[in-house]
Amino acid sequence: MTDDLKLKIKQAAVEHFNKDGYHGATIRNIAQDVGCSLPMVYYYYKSKKELFYEIIKKDYFDIIARQANMLRITNLLDFYTQFVYQINHLSDYDKKVYRLGVKVYLSFDGDVELMEIMDKWEKNILPRHYELIMPHLKTQKDGVVVVRTLVHLMENLIESIVVKGRYISEDEIREELSIILQ
Amino acid sequence: MTDDLKLKIKQAAVEHFNKDGYHGATIRNIAQDVGCSLPMVYYYYKSKKELFYEIIKKDYFDIIARQANMLRITNLLDFYTQFVYQINHLSDYDKKVYRLGVKVYLSFDGDVELMEIMDKWEKNILPRHYELIMPHLKTQKDGVVVVRTLVHLMENLIESIVVKGRYISEDEIREELSIILQ
DNA sequence: ATCTTTCTTTAACGTTCGTTAAATATATTA
DNA sequence: TAATATATTTAACGAACGTTAAAGAAAGAT
Structure with missing residues (x-):
């Protein structure tokens, strides 16, 4: 339900990992694309690495x-x-x-x-x-x-x-x- | 002659770009591998991007x-x-x-x-x-x-x-x- | 209506990045 | 040897990074 934010974060992450690679992608840009604050990414994923792993x-x-x-x-x-x-x-x-x-x-x-x-x-x-x-x-x-x-x-x-x-x-x-x- | 440092920098750069990708590679690590100081990279290449381009x-x-x-x-x-x-x-x-x-x-x-x-x-x-x-x-x-x-x-x-x-x-x-x- | 849990933000932390200014050493030329 | 050009370093700049602490808002339960 509210976890659709979690999904949107992952989708934006896929976009950014694709465009800029793992090191080039930034949590800030991902959050900005989703329209949420930066720490929300950490609310659902404990690190950048875990996000990529999933x-x-x-x-x-x-x-x-x-x-x-x-x-x-x-x-x-x-x-x-x-x-x-x-x-x-x-x-x-x-x-x-x-x-x-x-x-x-x-x-x-x-x-x-x-x-x-x-x-x-x-x-x-x-x-x-x-x-x-x-x-x-x-x-x-x-x-x-x-x-x-x-x-x-x-x-x-x-x-x-x-x-x-x-x-x-x-x-x-x-x-x-x-x-x-x- | 002394430009063999320039070559060594490029060789180390190839190594690091390969291992960590463009964004993951750092000028500092490249310089350290070569055994020279960081700004020497900039003495021969005007930017990280130019180094990759070459x-x-x-x-x-x-x-x-x-x-x-x-x-x-x-x-x-x-x-x-x-x-x-x-x-x-x-x-x-x-x-x-x-x-x-x-x-x-x-x-x-x-x-x-x-x-x-x-x-x-x-x-x-x-x-x-x-x-x-x-x-x-x-x-x-x-x-x-x-x-x-x-x-x-x-x-x-x-x-x-x-x-x-x-x-x-x-x-x-x-x-x-x-x-x-x- | 209060308490508790879940969601979300503001603000900052320590680190590392690319890059450069300024000074120093080394070599070359006069 | 003095002057000039080349090579190299120390030290720092501002910016951006991943991550977290702390507090506030929203929602659910009692």
Whole structure:
């Protein structure tokens, strides 16, 4: 209820962390954007670091998990095209959170603790897609290489959308993925 | 001669900009690492911003240009495998400069002026590779899509090496690129 | 109506930042 | 050697930072 101020603070924080980075963003500017006094930020979050942590640990991984729990595969190419394409249509807030997550993933922001979480997550990426893809792979290609290449290409496409702020059409995505998926 | 202090300052700056980002890095820490007093940084660089600019505008684009001016193509796959693989063996300093450049390229650091330089550069990437690749493309595939996909995959591989600090073997690179180059 | 809890602000704290003025040392030139 | 130019330091400036103490306002409970 009144905790909608807490939410607005987090949203403004996402905005500022995005624009100026962790060190460049200031609690004062965040509070000013929200229209509340500076100590209100400390009323809801015990420090700047905790505010950043909540954004990454909760919001970012929520988006990632939501995306990972997508519907089952019928057609490999269709599935992965949608997997990437839908990111175009995330809310502005989610896109900014995603961008912050990528920044931590690339160790451009965050600290050791967040990097460890990212590393653990990253280790699951290839195996997870391998399990998804292998049953549907028709060709005699080396599956491990196909999965690795696919994941690398998708990482770049998602980065374009979420970090550089581009829109990539469904056709473009399908064209590129189809080269790898045969 | 004595300008080797200027160089040492820039090298320490690259280190700190890399570790802490533009806002997180401080002139004081840079000077301390070099072993000189703080104002010496201002003796050679008129501001923190100018120091960052020189690293990106001079050093980063030097690396990029050096890489772009590589030997001519005989075999497409060999060429691009080497194109990516050699990045593993850049000097530590060059890798850090490269990492900073990628950070600006992704608009995680820098300002409007640097972004414009990056945008202008980025516009040339696809056409340049298109001209390189097209004469050597044996298949009937759509060349534009192949080039785009290749560049996207390479961007991800280079980012892994330079930003995440991974080493990627020649075989791994060739395996992935060969999926796209036939 | 009073008491208590929750929300919010004013005002300041100590620290650190980018930057510069002024003085000093070192080297170069005459 | 005296004069000049270059290199370097000490010390400080004002501004902005993250954070907190203390007090006031609003809301809820008794």
